[in-house]
Amino acid sequence: MEKQFIKNIEFGKALEMVNLVDYQPGKVVSLTLSQNKTLSMTLFAFAKGEAISSHSAPGDAMVYILDGKASITVGSEEITATTGQVVVMPAEVPHALDAVENFKMLLVLVM
Template structure:
């Protein structure tokens, strides 16, 4: 085992409900990062209805899993409505944005190359 935990902000060796690890807050985007390093980031988000992230790019492929609710995700100018249980991958270096059509929670995993 490592001298320091590789995963943070979550209890170890107990059963947890992923969607309970981040709460909705009115008018806000709330996040909890579990891993962030030069190769991967792993973050849980809760978006209130109408909240979102403006167009931006990421240096790695971003795997989005919708855990609750519904989001409008734009990838390279194409809109996708993504609902509970669905996933979408946003390619590295392609502009994307997100908007909460209703409150939603997502697990975001960004995987980067070895630089």
Template sequence: MTTTELIKNIAKSEVLTTTELIEYAEQKVVSRTLAQNDYLTLTLFAFAAGEGISSHASTGDAMIQVLDGEAQITIGSDKFFVSSGQMIIMPANIPHAVDAVKPFKMLLTVVKPPVIG
């Protein structure tokens, strides 16, 4: 029986420390995709201070779980500051942006609606 790897780029059946799964890089945004399909994406990110992801919209709800540091999240015209241990949902189809106030690590979960047709 062949099995499809649903979660990738990470050890299985092993205790892991989330913040150690991705490292900061000077003047960069580093990402590590853990799962990706038509309905769900799980990605770890590490942002150097001052780095970010420009405004864009997604067809799915996007949840940021802050693992380390501090970021400014813009949703529509509203700005939010989030830090380690906090989370925020960026609703589908509303422009949002992410900017690192300090070096910042997050787990991004995007949940998309089913494709009909």
């Protein structure tokens, strides 16, 4: 079998990304699609009120909001992002995410 670079998703089908992770009350659910030394792609479903506290990443992080609404802090700036919007967080800059309401996102980290 050939090496797969993407995992945990069906190949050769048209899928709705928003439906690949489900909300769970009181939890942050994640599904890793790819992870190596230069790229990480992960889907997340955040229940309202859940958060990821301030941290930084070794590469540029881009979140694409698939559903719902999030408050994203990048450095000292607070951004409200909703369905269809994208926010890029530069490498080594502290950032945090808070679920204003249930939200799903695709996180792409490029290192």
